[in-house]
Amino acid sequence: MSAPALMAQAVEVHFPGERGRTARAVDAVTLSVLPGQVVALVGESGCGKSTLARVLLGLQPTSGGEVLVGGQPLPTSRAGLKAYRRRAQLILQDPMGSLNPRQTVYEAVAEGVRIHRIGDEERRVAEALARVGLRPPERFFARYPHELSGGQRQRVVIAGALVLEPEILVADEPVSSLDASVRGEILALLLRLRAELGLTLLVVTHDLGLAWNIADRIAVMYLGRIIEEGPTEQVLADPQHPYTRALLSVVPEVARLEPIVLAGEPPDPASVPPGCRFHPRCPLLAAGLPDEVATRCRTVALPVLPAQAGHRAACHALDPTMGP
Amino acid sequence: MGLRGPMPGPEDAADLVAVAEPAAPLVVPSSRQLARARRRASRGRAWQQFRRSRPGMAGLVVLVTFATLAVLAPVLFPPETISVVDATGDPLSPPSPGFPLGTDESGRSILALVVWGARVSLVVGLAATVVSMLIGTVIGVMAGHYRGWVGMGLNRFTDWFLVIPFLPLAIVLATVLGASLLNIIIVIGITSWPGTARLVRAQTLSVSARPYLERARALGGGDLHQMTRHVLPNVMPLVLANTTLMVALAILSETTLSFLGLGDPLAPSWGALLDGAFTSGAMTVGAWWYVLPPGLCVVAVVLAFTLIGRALEAIVDPQLSGQQR
Numbered sequence: 324m325s326a327p328a329l330m331a332q333a334v335e336v337h338f339p340g341e342r343g344r345t346a347r348a349v350d351a352v353t354l355s356v357l358p359g360q361v362v363a364l365v366g367e368s369g370c371g372k373s374t375l376a377r378v379l380l381g382l383q384p385t386s387g388g389e390v391l392v393g394g395q396p397l398p399t400s401r402a403g404l405k406a407y408r409r410r411a412q413l414i415l416q417d418p419m420g421s422l423n424p425r426q427t428v429y430e431a432v433a434e435g436v437r438i439h440r441i442g443d444e445e446r447r448v449a450e451a452l453a454r455v456g457l458r459p460p461e462r463f464f465a466r467y468p469h470e471l472s473g474g475q476r477q478r479v480v481i482a483g484a485l486v487l488e489p490e491i492l493v494a495d496e497p498v499s500s501l502d503a504s505v506r507g508e509i510l511a512l513l514l515r516l517r518a519e520l521g522l523t524l525l526v527v528t529h530d531l532g533l534a535w536n537i538a539d540r541i542a543v544m545y546l547g548r549i550i551e552e553g554p555t556e557q558v559l560a561d562p563q564h565p566y567t568r569a570l571l572s573v574v575p576e577v578a579r580l581e582p583i584v585l586a587g588e589p590p591d592p593a594s595v596p597p598g599c600r601f602h603p604r605c606p607l608l609a610a611g612l613p614d615e616v617a618t619r620c621r622t623v624a625l626p627v628l629p630a631q632a633g634h635r636a637a638c639h640a641l642d643p644t645m646g647p
Numbered sequence: 648m649g650l651r652g653p654m655p656g657p658e659d660a661a662d663l664v665a666v667a668e669p670a671a672p673l674v675v676p677s678s679r680q681l682a683r684a685r686r687r688a689s690r691g692r693a694w695q696q697f698r699r700s701r702p703g704m705a706g707l708v709v710l711v712t713f714a715t716l717a718v719l720a721p722v723l724f725p726p727e728t729i730s731v732v733d734a735t736g737d738p739l740s741p742p743s744p745g746f747p748l749g750t751d752e753s754g755r756s757i758l759a760l761v762v763w764g765a766r767v768s769l770v771v772g773l774a775a776t777v778v779s780m781l782i783g784t785v786i787g788v789m790a791g792h793y794r795g796w797v798g799m800g801l802n803r804f805t806d807w808f809l810v811i812p813f814l815p816l817a818i819v820l821a822t823v824l825g826a827s828l829l830n831i832i833i834v835i836g837i838t839s840w841p842g843t844a845r846l847v848r849a850q851t852l853s854v855s856a857r858p859y860l861e862r863a864r865a866l867g868g869g870d871l872h873q874m875t876r877h878v879l880p881n882v883m884p885l886v887l888a889n890t891t892l893m894v895a896l897a898i899l900s901e902t903t904l905s906f907l908g909l910g911d912p913l914a915p916s917w918g919a920l921l922d923g924a925f926t927s928g929a930m931t932v933g934a935w936w937y938v939l940p941p942g943l944c945v946v947a948v949v950l951a952f953t954l955i956g957r958a959l960e961a962i963v964d965p966q967l968s969g970q971q972r
Contacts, residue, residue: 401869
């Protein structure tokens, strides 16, 4: 097992809230992405998955823990971070919003080349555009974002990231604002780029169906913590954690499961429940667990899942001996 | 799958409006020329829109007339016609064929003075606006872009300037700096920027929340890159529209200061003319020809700039024109 391309070690991100309430957006997350792997980070809105993605890119300062890039700590200096930007790039959810409406396609893609003063601008831009399937590239140079379709815009955004020849691509909901018909193409493009360029991909999504299509591994996040992680087939074919099961049961492609509708309030990162953070909404606990286990669910905190191969979940009901 | 079909680039491009006709594939360095051509086209569109605005066009006609007169002043009325020493007319004589707008207390032609005054008033108005726009834009963008104490500090600084009453500050500054045209420009410039700074800051805050700024950060762009490449281009149109309104204010300010005797005594601005009319008693003896022309000129030019500014504002901010209709 080679060194992970990207690794989070017990990363914490806290946001100061009103009246001293601190929101723990990311709470002790350990996650590793091997070179050339596609990892999907899945969870509902507000679970901290986008914050974690920004931490891994060095866009969001951490409150604790460490990020390792190829085994080295993430640089903190201005110059170090700028150099890191060439190695890791971000693709955002909304391609219309992530392109400056006053910049042409050429300017948008060339931006990275200009920032890093790489030179050979025309050739690199043309190459990047061709690589994402906008051919002939010259034809798109003078276009403005509003003249392109949603899929074309997202391709331009991807080209803008690829022009720096990164090793790592972090995609935050890369297709959730696109038409269903275009989604598949963008996903296929990402997979093709992985195969051609050996890219390491971290895809942040709320859509398990998308994760199934694209990911080698899946990490499920709930309230700032990863609660289940493993190879895609195993996680989706045999979900362990009740939360993963609930998520999976409402994916339309998976007809075999009875839909589980989670009860209770959506979680609030400013007041993480004691014990298992999922217990107030847990269908297993609601259906009745042995007293001893139920007590542990309510009082005993779960351990942080270590980064290792294999399929693991953090749940008292699965393993009554789990301790903090 | 009944929506739009999937979109391999070129085919989909074909059904887009044929804005950029397919350039010959091998003319590679043309990308920038193309972009420039596109910008020209968009400026052309803005002009078309402006032409449809009647008040805007009326303002433009008035302004062009005054600007032409101001430029031609030395030709129409040689400098000696406004010299007190070489004055040929009687003091405070009413309009006559020789002096269409009468004369002032020294026997100079009011018409000549008003035309020369257009020169001073326009120059001061434009120059003061440039000063105020530069200060306002720089401070506004920085106040909006930098979070934390830098932004806070700049914002408080702007507020502080905003609540200082204009006239006392301008009078103090003009007295301290001395009466000259350049000083008048500086005084008006540094007393009128807070409004621009406020506007620019608000716009910067809204632009800063757009994802393309996060993308620029992820690409490795620093603060300067973000401000000059992304914030400024999106803020500038509004600033330019605001500028035209500002010129009107600057001209009014210049008139006010000159009327109070703080202007350049050697430069015959409209405000200085009104001051002359006041001190020579023209208003009490009923010499209306001395008071009305400069006053009406101020009103006309200020109105012209305001009309143009409003029309431009409606073009750069389509929401505004929607509300008016």
